[in-house]
Amino acid sequence: MTNSTIITQYIPPLSDPFLQIITVVLILFFTVVLGKGITIYLQRTLKDKMDKEHLNILLKTIYYGLIVLVILGVIFPVLDIDTSGLLVAGGVVGIVIGFASQSIVGNFISGIFLMVERPIKIGDQVNIDNKLGYVEDIKIISTIIRTYEGLYIRLPNETVFTTSITNYVANLVRRFEYVVGIRYEDDADKAIAIIKDLIDEQPYALVNPSPSVFVDNLGDNAVNITVRVWAPAVEWYDTKTKLLWIIKKTLEENGIEIAFPQRTVWFANGLDTRNMDGNGIHED
Incomplete structure (x- = not known):
């Protein structure tokens, strides 16, 4: 039993040409109305999640795809047109095209998911597949990254969608951290008070979440704040x-120095020193 025979069991062909024309016109009319309704709904739902250009491409694909499906699946059986040959030919062509364009289809579908989910937006600073930079464009097939060095990198959307994405600006605020090592002889409480005052003076240092300054550990050469x-x-x-440079300068202005690695060397039997003058070598 062919596919067209199965379809005609549910959609019997019409023998009267007048009825065929009326039926086809009505089917096309309702299909166009349905397609318009679906595209309007999707446009309202996705307008804030996708840019206008990509949204138009998606809507046109859905609209015309629906019309083609109705023509092949409904109108042809009504007109008693045998679609088995078309289905076989289309199936063969589809298989050939499918093997030849697996990556393209994968990138296309991934591009649609990226536009709907929107883990990244144009202008975001991101790390995708160890590629750091700014998102320049998100297309149907690929995403363009401009690195901090000014290089443009084209990443297939399938790679973007299936790899981990670090978006540095998705959250409105970010935290940074220093470890400031001061000498053991310096006053750690005074250093902490100075650093807190410097943070309060910074216009972009947030009060909430609040900053924190504390002695973290006692290192080999420094008290680490x-x-x-x-x-x-x-x-x-x-x-x-x-802020880091301001902290360094202000601490030194207040007599608190940034510690650096030091080593004390002990000689078990003392140090044998010799002095040389014009008359030869003398031992101390």
């Missing part, structure tokens, strides 16, 4: 680099 500060994501990098 941990500094944690929250800042708006768009001002995070500038605030981080600026």
Whole structure:
């Protein structure tokens, strides 16, 4: 039993040409109305999740795809047109095209999911597949990344969708952290008070979540003070680099020095030193 025979069991062909024309016109009319209704609903639902260009492509694909399906599956049986040959030919062509364009189809579907889910947006700073930079464009097949060095990288959407994505600006705020090591002879409480005052003076250092400054551990060469500060994501990098240098200078101005590695060497039997003058070598 062919596919067309199965279809005609549910949609019997019409012998009267007038009825055929009327039926086809009505079917096309209701199909167009249904397609318009679906596209309007999707447009209202996805307008804030997809850019206009990509949304139009998706809506047209759905609209015309629905019309083609109705023509092949409903109108042809009504007109008593045998679609078995078309289905076989279409199946063969579809298999050939499918094998030849697996990656394209995968990237296309992944592109639609990316536009609907929106884990990234144009302008975001991201790390995708160890590619760091700004999102320049999200297309149907690929995503364009501009690295911090100014290089443009085209990533297939299937890679973008299936790999881990780090979006540095998806959250409105970000935290940065320092470890400031001071000498053991310096006053750690005074250093903490100075650092807190400097944080309060920074316009982009957030009060909520609140910053924290505390002695984290006693290292080999320094008392390590941990500094944690929250800042708006768009001002995070500038605030981080600026504040660190201010902390370093202000601590030194108050007599608190940043510690550096030191080693004390002990000689078990003392140190044998010799002095040389014009008359030869003398032992001390």
